[in-house]
Amino acid sequence: LVAASPCAIVISVPAAILSALSAAARGGVLFKGGGALETLAGVDIFAFDKTGTLTTGRAEVTAIVALDGDEAGFLSLLAGLEAHSEHHLAAAIRRETAARGVEAALVAEVTAQPSIGIEGLDALGPLWAGNSYLVAEKHAAIDHPALQALVDGAHTVVYLGRGPTVLGAVAVADEARASSVAALNALRENGVRRIVMMTGDRRPVALRIGAELGLAPEEILAGMLPQDKVREVGALAATGKVAFVGDGVNDAAALARADVGIAMGAAGSEVALQAADVALLSEDMERLADAHRLARRASRIIRQNLAFAIGAMVVLVAGGLFLDLPLPLAVIGHEGGTVLVVLNGLRLLSDPIRRPKA
Ligand code: ADP
Ligand code: MG
DSSP states (O other): OTTTOOHHHHHHHHHHHHHHHHHHHHTTEEESSHHHHHHHHTOOEEEEEIIIIIBOSOOEEEEEEETTSOHHHHHHHHHHHHTTOOSHHHHHHHHHHHHTTOOOOOOEEEEEETTTEEEEEETTEEEEEEOHHHHHHTTOOOOOHHHHHHHHSSSEEEEEEETTEEEEEEEEEOOBOTTHHHHHHHHHHTTOOEEEEEOSSOHHHHHHHHHHHTOOGGGEEOSOOHHHHHHHHHHHHTTSOEEEEEOSGGGHHHHHHSSEEEEETTTSOHHHHHHOSEEEOSSOTHHHHHHHHHHHHHHHHHHHHHHHHHHHHHHHHHHHHHSOOOHHHHHHHHHHHHHHHHHHHHGGGGOOOOOOOO
């Protein structure tokens, strides 16, 4: 009976999982549960959001086109609208406006459409800011040469308009995170067979960032609305286990749809965090690859533990039944096996997932 009691089998899984969760947490990767860690070990497809995930949250306004020539008035209206948005683009526009000493106009009743733009009311009436989807929705024309010049660049373009009239646009540039290239390479080394970047931004911008990250054009999907991301994650999920990494409100549904949703914790939105199974507290994307490697190592250690624990039990029971195994030896074998699988699991505690920088 002592030899057959399954202590080692029962303890082998939680010992490894808890050690891995704890090592990951110390490295700034918070798993919401052991299930997410076990699923992550099986993930071989990674889908990434672009803005704020593979790129830094700190975008910069690189050009301003005010069609009536009044840049300050234009920026004031745009910043008034974007004052109500938590998008990285909005923050960039607000920073630029403040740097020029321009006061943001008062805009009320603001509603945002994820991956499209934002609308509100100022003293003169309804006002909108967003991308070409919103321009089309407002039946506005953007064939002005100054606007075309912005479109020809590889930067994100935000148009500001009132009804069908476009007042102007700004170009905003974001940059790939320094850690993104290394993280993608490390994931491929871990055996991830497919990496995809999905963005609501325009294709030229997506291609520029993708090239910096070493992604092939077929690994880049641009102009995606939130529901497109969900659909693509679903299509990927039909071919393997998918992790989606995102930061925005527009990513929440895809985060929920993926086998493992991973949200950028520090700079990401609340909704994304809620929908995700894992939060990355650090801006260092390499931690993500580390966490994936750690999850795979945990799953190997669990398999070792289970094989050892079951093997030891079979040997001890056979010894007890057929070889007159003395009770003290059965106890030592049983307790010893339990201690060994726990120690094996505890090895994960010292896994060198990168420590947060002090
Ligand atoms: P990503 O999927 O790369 O994170 P988003 O889906 O968040 O990008 O944004 C996609 C596009 O939607 C932006 O490039 C921008 O054109 C438009 N957009 C989103 N939010 C806003 C906003 N607050 N103001 C203006 N444009 C916005
Ligand atoms: Mg984003």
